[in-house]
């Protein structure tokens with residue numbers, strides 16, 4: 001579903017990604033972990049074309065998205081992204097946060113969009129918040145709305161960039177539960193996270209990134225039990 005081939009990314013003189021290659025299969029859940037500043041967000045942002053790689057190529061469903069002729073709008077629709085800081089539209093109700101893009105971008109009727117939106121709010125446990133404004137929600141609720149808002153576009157792939165890092169501890173679990181449920185539906189997911197237990201339990205594979213390089217790629221069992229690189233060992237000692 002996703003193929004990343006030798007991508008590099010530089011910001012001016014600073015090379016942030018130094019040749020990363022990997023593949024993510026359909027229905028696979030991959031956790032991307034590594035120290036702060038190692039390039040995890042930049043990698044995700046390259047996959048959904050929020051950043052353009054300096055070199056290398058990325059394929060989604062066999063289609064090269066780094067091709068200058070690629071249809072960026074169409075590709076972005078296939079990929080949902082959830083951020084640390086929710087990015088909800090503050091002046092819209094929860095329901096309108098969900099219906100806005102399907103109506104605008106996909107041309108759904110208001111009633112079709114609302115029907116789908118309500119189903120998704122139900123799924124993330126927020127059916128009763130449809131008419132609330134984001135400012136009235138807790139962090140965990142906001143993030144569940146953000147997930148539902150991505151899902152309403154029916155993406156093939158969901159990218160998560162530290163979705164629980166801005167949450168109070170008591171709200172982390174409700175968001176992780178929603179993500180776990182999504183993983184069980186067969187969604188293809190790439191998740192940047194510091195939640196090691198979640199990664200261990202839910203991910204099919206761990207990518208450990210350090211200083212712009214993919215240092216280890218292994219099953220959770222292997223990675224957490226027997227990390228091979230010195231960098232991963234040090235990292236795990238710090239975070240566990």
Ligand code: ADP
Pocket residue numbers: 011014016034035036037038039040041042043
């Ligand atoms: P991570 O998500 O692993 O913490 P990032 O991908 O956010 O790391 O950042 C990796 C490096 O790239 C950092 O040194 C960061 O300062 C730098 N960086 C990220 N985005 C930009 C940008 N738009 N312009 C300049 N430097 C950037």
Ligand code: MG
Pocket residue numbers: 040041042161162
């Ligand atoms: Mg980041």
